[in-house]
Amino acid sequence: MKILKAGTLIEDNGKIGVIARVIRMGKMDFESDILSWRDNYEIHYLDGAVTVIGVKAFFRLVEDGKIKIIACSDTTTTLLPPSSPTGGVGQ
DSSP, rough: OOOOTOEEEEEEEEEEEEEEEEOOEEESSSSOOOOOEEOEEEETTTTTTTEEEHHHHHHHHHHTSSSSEEEOOOOOOOOSSSOOSSSHHHH
């Protein structure tokens, strides 16, 4: 299972969202490591909602057709044009 990158655009039950962050597997730094987590995606939706979902659960929903991957972010393409160093439009 390939981990998607931040910037991946999705449709989730008719709502458009973007994977804003990939939270990698790890453990909390306590004396006893009883808290650990799996790989997760933090997804931001156009309506302002934010959710965190486990990668395995995310791909089960993709397989079930409840989530569709619209565009994947990778190293050769970007979903948004680069911003201007001066902050102006079209400069």
